[in-house]
Amino acid sequence: MAIKKNHGGDDLFLSRLFSYLQKQLTIQIDKIIPIRKHVYFVKSKETNFILKGYSSYNRLLVQNDFLSALKQEGFEKTYSFHQLAKNPPLQFRNTFYGCLEFIHPSEKKFTYHFREDQEEGLEVLSQFHEITGNLINRFEGIIPSFKQLEKWKERSATFLYNLPVIKYYVQKEILDELLYWADWSLEGIQAESSFFKAEKAAILHGDVAHHNFLRSKNEIVYLIDFDLISIGNPISDLLQYANRILPYLNWSIPELSKYKRFHPALKKKGFLYALAYPTDIFREWNRAIREKSYFQPERKKQLFEITIGQFKERKEFFKALQEKIIEIG
Template sequence: MTFNKKGDDDYFIRLLSYFRSHFREDIIEMVPFRKSVIMLKTTKNSYMIKGYQTNNRLKLQEAFIRTLRKEGFSNTYQFVRLPVDEMLYFDGHYFGGIEYIHPNKMPFTFQTQKSRQEGIELLEQFHQVTRNFESRYRTLLPQSTIIKKWKERTNLFATNLPTLKYFMHEKYLTEMLDWANWSINKMEESRSFYMNEPFVVLHGDVAHHNFLRDKRWKLHLIDFDLISIGPEVLDYLQYANRILPFIDWSFERLKSHRKFDTLLKEKAFLYALVFPADIFREWNRLIREKSYTDHQKYNQVMELTIGQFLLRKNFIDDIKRTL
């Protein structure tokens, strides 16, 4: 068996034993990506196996993907019937089967303007399709509340200050909290911008690893765990936050991407770009999981926070001058 992920060996060994006892096909390889995302290769097929904390959550994902594909968005996976006789349930997770998309040797990244624009265009297609059926999911999915979420993220970051002061000088912490409070206050003044219809189904996690290029170079959008209902601008706001580190926090380079040339004329969009969403998210997670002892994770977050601090500060200054 192949285990690409270190740690949790006992869990994965038990899980492999469970799958072997339930599959009608012989399993010849198992590759865990995360604790609840596993690739299984059998003598007949390859499957992605994904776990959900409730059966209702699994059924919702299956229904959403069926609707998405039926309405015309084919650039994603589909759920498949597994060679098992009963529902797979192990250690608090209900497991469903997803088709395995063979990845390209050249993975998708935000490194080039061409790939960043390709991601924007795929996201646009996703929104165009989900706009047609989002009303059917309004009672099933939460409505996105970005201001409330970012207030909670800021409060948690402030609560973590005693720990954060061990890792960086207080002046950095003070300035980042100033950015956050300024951004939230301005967003409050433009609250309607973040709530205006028409609504779409928001993807909610437009990181590079949720864009998958297959062997034929077709780009797919995957992993819909954080879908919600809201205006499409919220996904583009997150996308901008994701690509800014790859363009040296350049206002002009962000503006050169189609879609953002229009959005960057909106004051409310600029207000939200000032919020250090990525820094607060990663530090809150690092402290919650006590993973600051993991040198790789720690170095990545420090690069995001301190290594890019001056570039980010200049970017925020550009926004304020523009406003």
């Protein structure tokens, strides 16, 4: 667990939050340690827990209901909400807080660098979808629908808007190529849109970054952070997962095919078109520009690595996708 300073507010904020919790909780607490914005580790002799803030009461309620539904349906590999407030909800300075069961992390962190972790993450995610497939009726109208095409069109538009800055850092040939992949991909997704509208819908996790998987002390991989859940085709989560691990698979389709879970998807044109979309590159540049962090040396290094460092492999990957689509016909 990376504990960052300055993310959870200053000392004064923390001491006020501490007093608030002391008054409002049914248990005694000893210490609050910020993890990141709105996420705290709370030490208590009775139960250590994670305190997570949500921007509205509604969001907190949805999380609470979703997590208890998940558990009821038999999904064990996540946390439960502790009910520790004397008069719920906990509300401190316009933020609503939930108390999450603390999953004791293993020394060995979950990372997409290793095949074992790639595999285990994929299994947890698939179990998650199997279970959330049964929760659609209950959460329809409460959780939004996932809109792949709209999301990526917006991402492309922002990237285009940011180009006048990006072009100082990335050569034109590469940018032209990236924009070509993006257009080709979006057109393909549009043509195959019926495919994304789900054969069998499930609740998608929506953010399968490595830090939303937790390897616990007893070596079980847990899935956490359901802030971005939506209803859609589970293949959209698989797509995101593939995007996350491909940099560690040298952008190789045969490597991706080693995972049986991807086999059905790799036979679908819609999935192949979508794999071509440079989602990580666009996302990271858009974020770096939004946060004005693109000139920081560490950040710049990371941006260059994904944009330029892996460019040759990604170009080959794009060609392979095109060929595979022709093969399917």
